[in-house]
Amino acid sequence: MSTAVDIAGPSSPDRAHSSAKIPNEPLRPSLKRSSHPYSLSHYISTPSPGVDVKGLIQPSPTQQRAAQPAHTKPRRAPSWPDMWESPSGLHLAHAAELLMRAGLLALTPGDGEGGGSGPEEEEEDSSGCGTDFQPFLGAWFPFSPALFPLAGFQMGGGHWRSAAMGAEGIEGLVAEGYSPSSLGASNGGRRKRKRCGECVPCRRQTNCEQCSSCRNRKRGHQICKYRKCEELKRKPGGPGFESRVSGFDLRGLWFIEIFRSCV
DNA sequence: CTGAACGTTAGT
DNA sequence: ACTAACGTTCAG
DSSP, X not given: OOOOOOTTOSSOOOOTTSOTTSOSOOOOHHHHTOOOSOOHHHHHHSOOTTSOHHHHHSOOHHHHHHHOOTTOOOOSOTTOGGGGOOTTSOXXXXXXXXXHHTTSOEEOOTTOOSSTTXXXXXXXXXXXXXXXXXXXXXXXXXXXXXXXXXXXXXXXXXXXXXXXXXXXXXXXXXXXXXXXXTTTOSGGGXXXXXXXXXXXXXXXXXXXXXXXXXXXXXXXOOOOGGGSOHHHHSOTTSTTOOSSOTHHHHHHHHHXXXXXXXX
Protein backbone atom coordinates (compact mmCIF):
# COMPACT_ATOMS: atom_id res chain seq x y z
CA MET A 1 0.00 0.00 0.00
CA SER A 2 1.38 3.28 -0.95
CA THR A 3 1.30 6.14 1.43
CA ALA A 4 1.38 8.57 -1.37
CA VAL A 5 -1.16 11.24 -0.98
CA ASP A 6 -3.20 12.26 -3.89
CA ILE A 7 -1.73 15.63 -4.30
CA ALA A 8 -2.91 15.88 -7.80
CA GLY A 9 -6.29 17.08 -6.78
CA PRO A 10 -9.66 16.14 -8.09
CA SER A 11 -9.81 18.14 -11.20
CA SER A 12 -6.50 19.68 -11.48
CA PRO A 13 -3.64 18.95 -13.73
CA ASP A 14 -0.73 18.91 -11.41
CA ARG A 15 1.21 20.88 -13.81
CA ALA A 16 4.43 22.39 -12.72
CA HIS A 17 3.33 25.71 -13.87
CA SER A 18 2.28 26.76 -10.47
CA SER A 19 3.36 30.25 -9.85
CA ALA A 20 7.01 30.17 -9.14
CA LYS A 21 6.59 32.14 -5.98
CA ILE A 22 4.29 29.62 -4.42
CA PRO A 23 6.32 27.63 -1.99
CA ASN A 24 6.42 24.02 -2.96
CA GLU A 25 6.64 22.84 0.57
CA PRO A 26 4.89 25.21 2.83
CA LEU A 27 5.35 22.89 5.71
CA ARG A 28 6.58 23.91 9.06
CA PRO A 29 10.22 23.14 9.52
CA SER A 30 9.34 20.81 12.32
CA LEU A 31 7.14 18.83 10.00
CA LYS A 32 9.68 18.69 7.30
CA ARG A 33 12.27 17.57 9.74
CA SER A 34 10.94 14.08 10.04
CA SER A 35 13.40 11.82 8.35
CA HIS A 36 11.84 8.58 9.36
CA PRO A 37 11.72 6.21 6.42
CA TYR A 38 8.39 4.65 7.23
CA SER A 39 4.96 6.06 7.28
CA LEU A 40 2.08 5.54 9.61
CA SER A 41 0.30 3.23 7.26
CA HIS A 42 3.40 1.17 7.00
CA TYR A 43 3.29 0.45 10.68
CA ILE A 44 -0.41 -0.10 10.70
CA SER A 45 -0.49 -2.50 7.82
CA THR A 46 2.75 -4.29 8.41
CA PRO A 47 3.78 -4.38 12.00
CA SER A 48 7.43 -5.01 12.26
CA PRO A 49 8.01 -8.72 12.61
CA GLY A 50 11.06 -8.08 14.64
CA VAL A 51 9.18 -6.29 17.32
CA ASP A 52 6.66 -7.91 19.56
CA VAL A 53 4.24 -5.09 19.68
CA LYS A 54 1.71 -6.99 21.70
CA GLY A 55 4.21 -7.82 24.32
CA LEU A 56 5.12 -4.23 24.68
CA ILE A 57 1.66 -2.86 24.63
CA GLN A 58 -0.60 -5.43 26.20
CA PRO A 59 -1.39 -4.44 29.71
CA SER A 60 -0.51 -6.77 32.46
CA PRO A 61 -3.32 -7.66 34.84
CA THR A 62 -1.64 -5.52 37.42
CA GLN A 63 -1.53 -2.63 35.09
CA GLN A 64 -5.11 -3.14 34.12
CA ARG A 65 -6.16 -3.13 37.70
CA ALA A 66 -4.10 -0.09 38.43
CA ALA A 67 -5.70 1.68 35.56
CA GLN A 68 -9.21 0.81 36.59
CA PRO A 69 -11.16 4.00 36.98
CA ALA A 70 -12.27 3.18 40.47
CA HIS A 71 -12.40 6.83 41.28
CA THR A 72 -12.34 7.95 37.73
CA LYS A 73 -10.63 11.24 37.59
CA PRO A 74 -11.28 13.57 34.74
CA ARG A 75 -8.45 13.03 32.38
CA ARG A 76 -9.18 15.91 30.18
CA ALA A 77 -7.47 19.15 30.58
CA PRO A 78 -10.13 21.52 31.79
CA SER A 79 -8.96 24.38 29.71
CA TRP A 80 -8.25 22.57 26.50
CA PRO A 81 -11.27 20.41 25.82
CA ASP A 82 -11.17 20.77 22.10
CA MET A 83 -7.71 19.54 21.88
CA TRP A 84 -8.76 16.12 22.97
CA GLU A 85 -11.53 15.74 20.53
CA SER A 86 -11.75 15.82 16.84
CA PRO A 87 -14.71 16.22 14.57
CA SER A 88 -14.09 12.95 12.90
CA GLY A 89 -14.44 11.11 16.14
CA LEU A 90 -10.79 10.31 16.34
CA HIS A 91 -10.19 10.98 19.92
CA LEU A 92 -6.71 11.47 21.03
CA ALA A 93 -8.04 11.09 24.52
CA HIS A 94 -9.19 7.64 23.61
CA ALA A 95 -5.77 6.77 22.37
CA ALA A 96 -4.21 8.28 25.41
CA GLU A 97 -6.46 6.22 27.60
CA LEU A 98 -5.46 3.11 25.79
CA LEU A 99 -1.90 4.06 26.36
CA MET A 100 -2.56 4.60 29.99
CA ARG A 101 -4.30 1.29 30.33
CA ALA A 102 -1.35 -0.29 28.76
CA GLY A 103 0.73 1.35 31.41
CA LEU A 104 2.68 3.22 28.85
CA LEU A 105 1.49 6.61 29.73
CA ALA A 106 1.13 8.41 32.97
CA LEU A 107 -1.10 11.36 33.20
CA THR A 108 0.12 14.47 34.84
CA PRO A 109 -2.74 16.02 36.71
CA GLY A 110 -3.49 19.60 36.17
CA ASP A 111 -1.64 20.68 39.24
CA GLY A 112 1.26 18.55 38.26
CA GLU A 113 2.16 17.49 41.72
CA GLY A 114 4.23 14.69 40.36
CA GLY A 115 2.93 11.38 41.59
CA GLY A 116 -0.70 12.13 41.10
CA SER A 117 -3.02 9.99 43.13
CA GLY A 118 -0.82 7.00 43.20
CA PRO A 119 2.91 7.31 43.21
CA GLU A 120 3.15 3.66 44.02
CA GLU A 121 0.97 2.74 41.12
CA GLU A 122 3.05 4.78 38.85
CA GLU A 123 6.20 3.15 40.01
CA GLU A 124 4.59 -0.18 39.43
CA ASP A 125 3.33 0.74 36.03
CA SER A 126 6.44 2.25 34.76
CA SER A 127 8.66 -0.50 35.98
CA GLY A 128 10.34 -1.67 32.88
CA CYS A 129 7.51 -0.67 30.69
CA GLY A 130 8.19 2.96 30.17
CA THR A 131 11.87 2.63 29.84
CA ASP A 132 11.45 -0.18 27.42
CA PHE A 133 8.94 1.64 25.40
CA GLN A 134 10.84 4.82 25.10
CA PRO A 135 13.30 3.72 22.45
CA PHE A 136 10.50 1.81 20.89
CA LEU A 137 8.58 4.99 20.51
CA GLY A 138 11.47 6.65 18.90
CA ALA A 139 11.65 4.00 16.27
CA TRP A 140 7.97 3.61 15.92
CA PHE A 141 6.77 7.06 15.26
CA PRO A 142 7.63 8.67 11.99
CA PHE A 143 7.14 12.07 13.42
CA SER A 144 9.87 13.41 15.53
CA PRO A 145 9.64 12.81 19.24
CA ALA A 146 9.86 16.53 19.42
CA LEU A 147 6.31 16.54 18.20
CA PHE A 148 5.09 14.86 21.32
CA PRO A 149 4.73 18.10 23.14
CA LEU A 150 2.43 19.10 20.35
CA ALA A 151 0.16 16.25 21.09
CA GLY A 152 0.21 16.94 24.76
CA PHE A 153 2.82 14.43 25.66
CA GLN A 154 6.09 15.07 27.24
CA MET A 155 9.00 13.11 28.45
CA GLY A 156 9.39 12.93 32.13
CA GLY A 157 11.07 10.59 34.53
CA GLY A 158 11.95 8.16 31.84
CA HIS A 159 8.52 7.68 30.38
CA TRP A 160 6.02 9.57 28.38
CA ARG A 161 3.54 11.70 30.16
CA SER A 162 0.56 13.56 29.08
CA ALA A 163 0.93 17.12 30.06
CA ALA A 164 -2.74 17.73 29.38
CA MET A 165 -1.51 20.61 27.33
CA GLY A 166 -0.69 22.83 30.19
CA ALA A 167 2.20 25.19 30.25
CA GLU A 168 4.45 22.40 29.10
CA GLY A 169 2.38 21.97 26.02
CA ILE A 170 2.68 25.57 25.17
CA GLU A 171 6.37 25.36 25.67
CA GLY A 172 6.41 22.51 23.30
CA LEU A 173 4.61 24.53 20.75
CA VAL A 174 6.93 27.40 21.17
CA ALA A 175 9.83 25.06 20.85
CA GLU A 176 8.33 23.91 17.62
CA GLY A 177 8.33 27.39 16.27
CA TYR A 178 4.89 28.56 17.20
CA SER A 179 4.72 31.97 18.61
CA PRO A 180 2.00 32.70 21.10
CA SER A 181 0.58 35.15 18.66
CA SER A 182 0.41 32.62 15.91
CA LEU A 183 -1.53 30.40 18.24
CA GLY A 184 -4.18 32.96 18.61
CA ALA A 185 -3.30 33.46 22.20
CA SER A 186 -3.34 37.16 21.81
CA ASN A 187 -5.31 39.78 20.01
CA GLY A 188 -8.59 38.03 20.64
CA GLY A 189 -7.76 35.13 18.42
CA ARG A 190 -7.70 37.23 15.31
CA ARG A 191 -4.26 36.05 14.50
CA LYS A 192 -3.82 34.18 11.33
CA ARG A 193 -3.83 30.48 11.71
CA LYS A 194 -1.28 28.50 9.84
CA ARG A 195 -1.87 25.61 7.58
CA CYS A 196 -1.23 22.30 9.21
CA GLY A 197 1.10 21.06 6.55
CA GLU A 198 -0.14 17.53 6.98
CA CYS A 199 -3.50 17.29 5.33
CA VAL A 200 -3.84 16.32 1.73
CA PRO A 201 -4.38 19.84 0.46
CA CYS A 202 -1.41 21.07 2.40
CA ARG A 203 0.73 18.39 0.93
CA ARG A 204 -0.27 19.30 -2.50
CA GLN A 205 2.59 21.10 -4.08
CA THR A 206 1.14 22.91 -7.02
CA ASN A 207 -1.70 25.21 -7.75
CA CYS A 208 -4.31 23.99 -10.14
CA GLU A 209 -4.41 27.33 -11.86
CA GLN A 210 -7.99 26.56 -12.74
CA CYS A 211 -10.01 27.09 -9.65
CA SER A 212 -11.51 30.42 -8.88
CA SER A 213 -8.90 31.14 -6.29
CA CYS A 214 -6.10 30.53 -8.72
CA ARG A 215 -7.71 32.45 -11.50
CA ASN A 216 -8.64 35.25 -9.23
CA ARG A 217 -5.53 35.32 -7.17
CA LYS A 218 -4.82 38.96 -7.70
CA ARG A 219 -8.05 40.07 -6.17
CA GLY A 220 -9.03 37.03 -4.22
CA HIS A 221 -5.88 36.69 -2.17
CA GLN A 222 -6.74 33.08 -1.64
CA ILE A 223 -4.73 29.96 -1.95
CA CYS A 224 -5.69 27.41 -4.57
CA LYS A 225 -8.84 25.63 -3.51
CA TYR A 226 -7.16 22.30 -3.72
CA ARG A 227 -4.40 23.48 -1.48
CA LYS A 228 -6.58 25.01 1.15
CA CYS A 229 -5.74 23.44 4.45
CA GLU A 230 -8.51 21.27 5.81
CA GLU A 231 -7.91 22.65 9.24
CA LEU A 232 -8.25 26.21 8.09
CA LYS A 233 -11.52 25.38 6.43
CA ARG A 234 -13.00 24.80 9.83
CA LYS A 235 -14.23 27.76 11.68
CA PRO A 236 -12.04 28.87 14.51
CA GLY A 237 -13.74 27.88 17.70
CA GLY A 238 -16.18 25.74 15.84
CA PRO A 239 -16.96 22.17 16.80
CA GLY A 240 -13.88 20.09 16.83
CA PHE A 241 -11.71 22.95 15.98
CA GLU A 242 -8.15 22.12 16.79
CA SER A 243 -6.49 25.39 16.87
CA ARG A 244 -2.95 24.36 16.67
CA VAL A 245 -2.02 20.97 15.43
CA SER A 246 -4.24 19.43 12.88
CA GLY A 247 -2.21 16.28 13.09
CA PHE A 248 -4.29 15.35 16.08
CA ASP A 249 -6.74 13.66 13.83
CA LEU A 250 -4.09 11.62 12.21
CA ARG A 251 -2.32 10.83 15.39
CA GLY A 252 -5.49 9.93 17.20
CA LEU A 253 -6.43 7.58 14.43
CA TRP A 254 -2.94 6.33 14.38
CA PHE A 255 -2.91 5.45 18.04
CA ILE A 256 -6.28 3.86 17.86
CA GLU A 257 -5.46 1.82 14.82
CA ILE A 258 -2.28 0.62 16.37
CA PHE A 259 -4.02 -0.47 19.49
CA ARG A 260 -6.87 -2.03 17.63
CA SER A 261 -4.50 -4.21 15.77
CA CYS A 262 -2.30 -4.98 18.68
CA VAL A 263 -4.40 -5.30 21.78
C1' DC B 1 -25.06 29.31 2.39
C1' DT B 2 -21.42 30.24 -0.90
C1' DG B 3 -18.08 32.69 -3.13
C1' DA B 4 -15.84 37.11 -4.39
C1' DA B 5 -13.52 41.07 -2.79
C1' DC B 6 -10.77 43.35 0.30
C1' DG B 7 -8.18 44.27 4.61
C1' DT B 8 -4.76 42.52 7.13
C1' DT B 9 -1.10 39.65 8.83
C1' DA B 10 3.13 37.24 8.30
C1' DG B 11 7.21 35.69 5.96
C1' DT B 12 11.07 36.89 2.97
C1' DA C 1 8.89 46.54 -0.04
C1' DC C 2 6.88 42.64 -1.85
C1' DT C 3 4.20 38.50 -1.89
C1' DA C 4 1.29 34.81 -0.06
C1' DA C 5 -2.64 33.85 2.00
C1' DC C 6 -5.92 34.04 6.32
C1' DG C 7 -9.96 36.48 8.15
C1' DT C 8 -13.90 39.24 7.47
C1' DT C 9 -17.52 41.30 5.04
C1' DC C 10 -21.00 41.43 1.79
C1' DA C 11 -23.60 40.45 -2.39
C1' DG C 12 -26.13 37.01 -4.75
